[in-house]
Amino acid sequence: RKEVEQDPGPFNVPEGATVAFNCTYSNSASQSFFWYRQDCRKEPKLLMSVYSSGNEDGRFTAQLNRASQYISLLIRDSKLSDSATYLCVVNPSPGYALNFGKGTSLLVTP
Amino acid sequence: ETGVTQTPRHLVMGMTNKKSLKCEQHLGHNAMYWYKQSAKKPLELMFVYSLEERVENNSVPSRFSPECPNSSHLFLHLHTLQPEDSALYLCASSQVWGSAPGVTGNTIYFGEGSWLTVV
Secondary structure, eight states: SSSEEOOOOOOEEETOOOOOEEEEEEEETTOOOEEEEEEEEEEEEEEEOOOOOEETTTTTTEETTTTTTTEEEEOSEEEEEEEEEEEEEESSSTTTEEOOOOOOOEEEEE | OOOOEEEEEEEEEETTOEEEEEEEOOSSSSSSEOOOOOOOOOOOOEEEEEEEEEEEEOOTTHHHEEEEEEEEEEEEESSSGGGOOOOOEEEEEEEESSSTTTTTTEEEEOOOOOOEEOO
């Protein structure tokens, strides 16, 4: 079983749509969780950390379900500029490197 | 301006060449990383340095040789590479290595990457 699994997509959605991505992780002792965004031929950039209580940043909402070992990212009112690959990232435990998912590709169309 | 800078941004090298990738971070972080990103694969961690000491080496072939002269600089020396080594090489840094107590999140920040093509 892979450490971090994501649906690779692509997700094709029209502008203004709401889209949700899920990510599952295998290590129940994992410490911290993130969503990164990677544009084509660019480096990954932190989108948001994911906290146990869930957190929101504008149109983006991240949630963590420790019991089921999954993380979600909800994007409301999609913009063309949201088109990118979204990487789920998990820090398994102190002294271990981050585990990256392969990413979910999102294409927002006019 | 990014806090992590990498040079060169693009590199084409022959299989018998020797070249180096350079990374510099301006964030005052203590940990630095080299990642490899190939098409349709997740990011692969290659090396981790914490306070200038190597703490992780993920079974990387010896044709890749890292060097960390100080906490702000990281090099990846390349020699006798293979075409399958062509990829995007990303440098990154974080405040500390791993998830230390009292450090919430400990996110990592990436450089823009060095696109390597081995011919």
